[in-house]
Amino acid sequence: MPSPTRLLALAALLRPLPSSRRARKVLPTKLPTTLPPPTPDNDLIAQTANQVDQKSAPPVDAPPNADVPPTSVTAIDGTVTNSTIDGVSASNSTRRRDVGRLGKRQSGFEKIFDGLPADQHDASIQGTAYLTYTVVNNATYNVQACLDWCADIDECVFVNVYYEFNNYLLDKVFGEHSNLKCAAYGDIHTEAEKLNFGGQQSYPQLGNETVPLTYITQSSGWGLPGIKEAVTPDGYDLVFGPTGGANNAPGYMGFAFIDQYDVAACAALCNGRGADPNGGGCAYFNIWRAVVDGVPTTYTCSMYYFVADESSAVNFGQGSLVVTLSRGYARKSALIDGGFEGYTGCDDFCFTDSYANWIGTSPSGGTPRRLDLLLPALRSHGPRIWTARLRLRCANYVVQCFMSSAYSGSQLEAPAKVDIMWNGMRVGGTSGFTEYTFVEASVVGTGSDELTFVGGAAPAWTFIDDCNVYKA
Numbered sequence: 453m454p455s456p457t458r459l460l461a462l463a464a465l466l467r468p469l470p471s472s473r474r475a476r477k478v479l480p481t482k483l484p485t486t487l488p489p490p491t492p493d494n495d496l497i498a499q500t501a502n503q504v505d506q507k508s509a510p511p512v513d514a515p516p517n518a519d520v521p522p523t524s525v526t527a528i529d530g531t532v533t534n535s536t537i538d539g540v541s542a543s544n545s546t547r548r549r550d551v552g553r554l555g556k557r558q559s560g561f562e563k564i565f566d567g568l569p570a571d572q573h574d575a576s577i578q579g580t581a582y583l584t585y586t587v588v589n590n591a592t593y594n595v596q597a598c599l600d601w602c603a604d605i606d607e608c609v610f611v612n613v614y615y616e617f618n619n620y621l622l623d624k625v626f627g628e629h630s631n632l633k634c635a636a637y638g639d640i641h642t643e644a645e646k647l648n649f650g651g652q653q654s655y656p657q658l659g660n661e662t663v664p665l666t667y668i669t670q671s672s673g674w675g676l677p678g679i680k681e682a683v684t685p686d687g688y689d690l691v692f693g694p695t696g697g698a699n700n701a702p703g704y705m706g707f708a709f710i711d712q713y714d715v716a717a718c719a720a721l722c723n724g725r726g727a728d729p730n731g732g733g734c735a736y737f738n739i740w741r742a743v744v745d746g747v748p749t750t751y752t753c754s755m756y757y758f759v760a761d762e763s764s765a766v767n768f769g770q771g772s773l774v775v776t777l778s779r780g781y782a783r784k785s786a787l788i789d790g791g792f793e794g795y796t797g798c799d800d801f802c803f804t805d806s807y808a809n810w811i812g813t814s815p816s817g818g819t820p821r822r823l824d825l826l827l828p829a830l831r832s833h834g835p836r837i838w839t840a841r842l843r844l845r846c847a848n849y850v851v852q853c854f855m856s857s858a859y860s861g862s863q864l865e866a867p868a869k870v871d872i873m874w875n876g877m878r879v880g881g882t883s884g885f886t887e888y889t890f891v892e893a894s895v896v897g898t899g900s901d902e903l904t905f906v907g908g909a910a911p912a913w914t915f916i917d918d919c920n921v922y923k924a
């Protein structure tokens with residue numbers, strides 16, 4: 453969606469175009485100016501944060517050393533769910549598992565809290581971003597073995613070490629023969645989150661004997677400093693953060709909660725987010741951690757079709773919810789000058805054959821005519837071909853543009869068409885009378901690529917604006 457200044461520029465086109473005096477001139481009637489672009493619904497986000505339960509601990513009956521599960525989505529646009537990233541995305545993500553977690557260790561672990569004395573019952577952590585657990589040799593209170601194990605898990609920034617008694621599987625079944633549990637988390641937790649007191653029946657019932665219930669002792673917590681770093685995901689630039697403010701910016705598309713602070717997962721959600729019909733594709737996301745009553749509760753990805761920055765990152769929380777670790781990331785377009793603003797030949801609309809970023813040609817046999825207008829949008833009038841050359845990595849991309857073939861009215865625009873060509877193949881486009889509309893096409897980068905708009909059918913005009921080529 454064009455920015456307000458671009459819309460002003462489009463409005464300037466209400467004057468007749470000099471090259472098509474024959475046609476009755478009407479601008480697209482449904483320019484997306486009628487409603488202000490949406491901003492986040494912070495009440496809905498806070499309400500949903502109160503509904504999700506992302507806190508967990510090693511289950512009493514789970515074997516140790518399970519793989520760390522992929523980041524999952526716990527709510528989408530206010531609806532609580534339990535899905536994979538791909539499950540809520542319009543396209544398959546290509547994210548790598550090992551990026552985007554909370555920062556990697558620079559130095560060693562620090563003790564966050566001590567366990568209670570060995571002769572007292574204690575409780576283990578029931579917290580967010582639980583990853584997996586192991587058991588370590590219980591001949592001593594073997595914290596170091598637990599820390600060493602955590603250091604080998606990318607996402608692990610915190611461990612909870614404790615004994616669990618009366619667990620039949622630990623005592624009699626699992627080969628490790630140890631009841632000293634070491635639970636890995638992707639976020640730092642505090643003593644206030646010691647909420648799992650055991651009390652479960654794990655031993656089988658034999659006759660009428662009383663079955664001893666599980667209990668926990670010596671539950672300590674150890675965390676990594678430097679948790680505030682994050683790896684910038686492929687296809688994005690860090691815009692700001694971490695700060696204590698979430699964006700309250702226009703162009704909001706919706707939000708997802710995820711079960712870990714996983715920047716790459718937010719990027720995959722933004723990439724896979726369906727386009728907003730007025731605003732276009734996701735161009736920016738804001739990830740932040742919600743801390744409720746002092747306890748990490750969920751991790752939010754808010755998505756936008758406008759790129760925001762720190763100046764609008766002014767939502768610090770509400771009620772008992774505090775915003776922490778807020779970062780903004782802008783999606784990088786591989787297309788140079790997809791808004792055609794690089795042409796500075798005149799202040800008003802004007803004609804050109806080519807300029808630095810776009811090359812205009814006429815089809816073979818056609819008479820080269822100076823028919824095309826630039827500024828602020830590319831206009832394709834008649835059989836005219838506009839090409840940009842890109843150097844892309846071999847990967848999947850998506851071409852996104854806004855187009856309108858409504859200027860000359862429905863009758864004269866009826867034969868309008870624009871083909872989007874990628875390396876000579878038609879991948880999408882518009883045809884016929886169309887109001888301002890979002891158009892996208894999936895393409896594959898080959899290393900040296902050509903994006904071309906082929907216009908046709910004067911006296912129809914198609915306006916092309918705000919094009920991006922994003923990594924899919």
Ligand SMILES: *[C@@H]1O[C@H](CO)[C@@H](O)[C@H](O)[C@H]1NC(C)=O
Nearest residue numbers: 505506508524526533534535
């Ligand atoms: C979410 O779904 C997975 C797979 O079906 C399941 O293993 C997991 O326990 C579920 N989590 C919750 C919180 O329901």
Ligand SMILES: *[C@@H]1O[C@H](CO)[C@@H](O)[C@H](O)[C@H]1NC(C)=O
Nearest residue numbers: 538541542543544545724894
């Ligand atoms: C995602 O990938 C799977 C397997 O690779 C494929 O079957 C499915 O059609 C893809 N979905 C989309 C939306 O591309």
Ligand SMILES: *[C@@H]1O[C@H](CO)[C@@H](O)[C@H](O)[C@H]1NC(C)=O
Nearest residue numbers: 590591622623629630631632
């Ligand atoms: C170590 O764990 C095993 C298995 O749970 C248990 O039988 C044993 O008593 C534990 N040893 C100590 C010193 O806690």
Ligand SMILES: *[C@@H]1O[C@H](CO)[C@@H](O)[C@H](O)[C@H]1NC(C)=O
Nearest residue numbers: 656657658659660661662663
């Ligand atoms: C438990 O069962 C045994 C025999 O099976 C019986 O003698 C005993 O009285 C029972 N004890 C209780 C407390 O019910």
